Amino acid sequence: xxxFCYIFQHTFPGGRRIAMKCLVKALLKVTQVPLLFFVFxxxxxxxxxxxxxxxxxxxxxxxxxILDASGSMWAKLENKDxxxxxxxxxxxxxxELPEGVSVGLEVYGHRRKGxxxxxxxxxxxxxxxxxxxxxxxxxIQPKGETPITNSLEMAGELLKETEGETTVVLVSDGKxxxxxxxxxxxxxxxxxxxxxxxxxxxxxxxxxxKQQLACIAEAGxxxxxxxxxxxxxxxxxxxxxxxxxxxxxxxxxPTPVPKAAPKEKKVIKLGIAAIKIPNLEGRTVDVYSxxxxxxxxxxxxxxxxxxVPPGTYKIKFSNHYLEGVEVKPGQSVEIVLGSIRIPNLSxxxxxxxxxxxxxxxxxxxxxxxxxxVPPGTYKLKFSNHYLEGIEVGAGHTTEAxxxxxxIPNLSxxxxxxxxxxxxxxxxxxxxxxxxxxVPPGTYKLKFSNHYLEGIEVGAGKPAEVxxxxxxIPNLSxxxxxxxxxxxxxxxxxxxxxxxxxxVPAGTYKLKFGNHFVENITVEAGQEVxxxx
Numbered sequence: 001x002x003x004f005c006y007i008f009q010h011t012f013p014g015g016r017r018i019a020m021k022c023l024v025k026a027l028l029k030v031t032q033v034p035l036l037f038f039v040f041x042x043x044x045x046x047x048x049x050x051x052x053x054x055x056x057x058x059x060x061x062x063x064x065x066i067l068d069a070s071g072s073m074w075a076k077l078e079n080k081d082x083x084x085x086x087x088x089x090x091x092x093x094x095x096e097l098p099e100g101v102s103v104g105l106e107v108y109g110h111r112r113k114g115x116x117x118x119x120x121x122x123x124x125x126x127x128x129x130x131x132x133x134x135x136x137x138x139x140i141q142p143k144g145e146t147p148i149t150n151s152l153e154m155a156g157e158l159l160k161e162t163e164g165e166t167t168v169v170l171v172s173d174g175k176x177x178x179x180x181x182x183x184x185x186x187x188x189x190x191x192x193x194x195x196x197x198x199x200x201x202x203x204x205x206x207x208x209x210k211q212q213l214a215c216i217a218e219a220g221x222x223x224x225x226x227x228x229x230x231x232x233x234x235x236x237x238x239x240x241x242x243x244x245x246x247x248x249x250x251x252x253x254p255t256p257v258p259k260a261a262p263k264e265k266k267v268i269k270l271g272i273a274a275i276k277i278p279n280l281e282g283r284t285v286d287v288y289s290x291x292x293x294x295x296x297x298x299x300x301x302x303x304x305x306x307x308v309p310p311g312t313y314k315i316k317f318s319n320h321y322l323e324g325v326e327v328k329p330g331q332s333v334e335i336v337l338g339s340i341r342i343p344n345l346s347x348x349x350x351x352x353x354x355x356x357x358x359x360x361x362x363x364x365x366x367x368x369x370x371x372x373v374p375p376g377t378y379k380l381k382f383s384n385h386y387l388e389g390i391e392v393g394a395g396h397t398t399e400a401x402x403x404x405x406x407i408p409n410l411s412x413x414x415x416x417x418x419x420x421x422x423x424x425x426x427x428x429x430x431x432x433x434x435x436x437x438v439p440p441g442t443y444k445l446k447f448s449n450h451y452l453e454g455i456e457v458g459a460g461k462p463a464e465v466x467x468x469x470x471x472i473p474n475l476s477x478x479x480x481x482x483x484x485x486x487x488x489x490x491x492x493x494x495x496x497x498x499x500x501x502x503v504p505a506g507t508y509k510l511k512f513g514n515h516f517v518e519n520i521t522v523e524a525g526q527e528v529x530x531x532x
Contacts, residue, residue, distance in 0.1 A: 139282075174205060198216060340398050415446060
C-alpha cells in the first residue's frame with residue numbers, strides 16, 4: 001500500500017499515464033489487493049487524463065448600426081441634407097465590409113412625428129445581406145424624435161441572446177429628446193453582462209450635444225467621433241470599421257476537435273415548409289410566432305421566402321401585422337400582396353391606416369408613391385382629412401389619384417381649407433407652398449373671416465384660385481375693416497403695418513372710422529390700390 005500511496009500523492013496532469021503504469025505493476029505484485037478496488041482506481045485515474053478543449057468561439061464580428069432619422073436630419077451641411085450624406089457614406093461602408101462581418105440596422109424617428117416609441121430594427125444582426133441593408137438605408141425618411149435611450153434599450157434586449165461581443169455604432173445629429181438617460185442605460189447594460197462596445201458619431205452637433213454623445217461612448221467602452229461633413233463622417237465610420245475587423249482577427253484560432261467515429265445515421269423528417277411572398281418588392285418583412293411573439297426571421301425582396309416549421313405566424317409590414325398565417329407540415333403558404341399607389345403625389349407623405357382597426361400601416365412618400373400592403377381595406381390621411389374605403393386585392397395595385405388646390409399668387413397669410421359639407425378642417429395653404437394636395441371633393445377656403453366656397457377638385461386635377469389684393473399704401477392711422485358688399489360679412493382688415501389684404505375675386509366695401517367706401521370690385525389676380 002505504500003507504493004499506492006506514493007503514486008496517488010504524486011499524481012499530476014503531465015505524468016498520470018506513467019503513474020498509472022507503475023500502479024498496475026505494483027498491484028499485480030500485491031495479491032492481497034481486491035480486484036474490485038483495482039478496477040475502481042484505474043477508472044478514477046482515467047478520468048484525470050486531460051482531453052482536448054472545445055473549439056473556441058467563432059471570430060465572426062458583429063455590428064449593429066443605430067441611425068438617427070429624426071426630423072433634424074433634413075438640416076443641410078455644405079448644401080446637402082444630413083440624411084443624404086449619411087445614406088451615401090453608410091451605403092459605401094456596407095459595400096466595403098468584409099464578408100465575415102455580421103451587420104444589423106436599427107433606426108429611430110423614421111415613421112412618425114412626436115413619437116418616442118418610433119424605433120424599428122430594420123435588419124437584425126446577421127439576418128440580412130448587403131443588398132438588403134443598403135435598400136433599407138436608402139428607404140429611410142426622417143420625421144420624428146431622438147429617443148436614444150429607448151433605442152439602446154431595444155438593442156440591449158436583442159443582444160442578451162448573443163454569446164459573442166457586438167459593436168454598436170450610434171450615428172446621431174443631436175442629443176436625447178425623449179427624457180431618457182442614455183449614459184446610465186449603457187452602464188446598466190454593461191453591468192448586466194451584455195457583451196457590447198458602443199461607438200458614437202456626432203454628426204453636425206453642438207458642444208452641448210457632443211457632451212452627452214461622448215458620455216455614451218465612454219460608458220460603452222468605445223470611442224466618440226465628431227463629423228461636420230461627408231468626409232469626416234466617412235473617416236469616423238472607417239475608423240470604427242477598422243476596429244471591428246481588428247477585434248475579430250485578434251480572436252484565437254479554435255483548437256481542433258478530434259473527429260468522432262462515424263455513428264449510425266437516423267433521418268427525421270421535420271416537415272419544414274415556407275412562407276412565400278412572391279411579389280414582395282419593397283421593404284423586408286419580419287416573421288414572428290403568433291403565440292410566443294418570438295422573432296423567427298425575415299423575408300427579403302430578394303429571397304421572397306422564409307423556411308419555417310409547422311405553426312401559426314404573424315408577419316410585420318412596417319407597423320402593421322398580418323396575423324393567423326397557418327403553416328402545415330410539408331406545405332408552403334403563399335401570400336400575395338397588393339399595393340396602394342398615388343402616382344401624382346408630390347407634397348407631403350400620406351399616412352395609411354387599416355380601415356376597421358385604425359391601425360397605422362405605413363406611409364406613401366412623394367418619392368416612392370407606393371406602399372405594399374396585405375389585401376384589405378384602408379384609409380389614407382391627408383393632413384387632417386381621410387380618404388376612406390380603399391380596397392386592395394391580392395396582386396393588384398389600387399390607385400388613389402389626388403387633386404390639389406393652389407393659390408399661385410398667395411403672399412400674405414396662410415389660407416385654411418375645409419371640406420364643404422362637413423366643415424372639417426383639411427389643412428392649410430401657406431404662402432411658401434401655395435398648394436395643398438387633397439382627395440377629390442368640394443372644399444371652401446377661409447381668408448381671415450371670409451370663405452370662398454364651392455371649390456371643386458377632381459381626381460388628378462388641380463383647382464387653381466387666383467386671389468386679388470386690396471391695398472392702401474399710405475395708410476397710417478387705424479385699421480380699415482373690409483366687408484363683402486352684398487352680404488355685409490366682415491372679411492378682414494388692412495393694418496397700417498401690412499397696408500394690404502388678400503381677398504377672393506368679388507365686390508367689397510371698406511370702413512374708415514364710421515364711413516364706408518363701397519362697391520370696390522377686385523378681380524382674380526388683380527391688385528386694387530386706394531389712395532387717401
